[in-house]
Amino acid sequence: MTRERLSCKNCSKPPAPGKVRCEECAELHNLTEAKRRAERRAAGLCVVCGAPAALDDDGEPQSLCPADRETYAYRREQRKQRAKRKRTRGKETRA
Numbered sequence: 001m002t003r004e005r006l007s008c009k010n011c012s013k014p015p016a017p018g019k020v021r022c023e024e025c026a027e028l029h030n031l032t033e034a035k036r037r038a039e040r041r042a043a044g045l046c047v048v049c050g051a052p053a054a055l056d057d058d059g060e061p062q063s064l065c066p067a068d069r070e071t072y073a074y075r076r077e078q079r080k081q082r083a084k085r086k087r088t089r090g091k092e093t094r095a
């Protein structure tokens with residue numbers, strides 16, 4: 001299900017197609033996000049919530065905390081299921 005927005009999440013301009021922000025705000029958001037992620041990652045924290053990141057088998061911090069890893073694994077699974085359903089439903093819809 002997709003929600004159509006009438007205006008950007010950050011300003012009153014129309015959002016980019018299929019996005020919650022206009023292109024300008026999206027770009028700014030991406031930059032801020034990328035910086036925050038890089039900082040958290042460097043500090044061994046979850047890039048999503050800033051909690052201590054999960055450790056891999058070598059004891060190296062990963063990019064997500066255990067809770068977010070679960071959330072993402074779940075979402076990935078959901079997406080996979082959806083993709084599978086779409087594929088089995090039939091014909092190519094992309095132009």
Ligand SMILES: [Zn+2]
Nearest residue numbers: 008011022025
């Ligand atoms: Zn905007």
Ligand SMILES: [Zn+2]
Nearest residue numbers: 046049065068
């Ligand atoms: Zn987290």
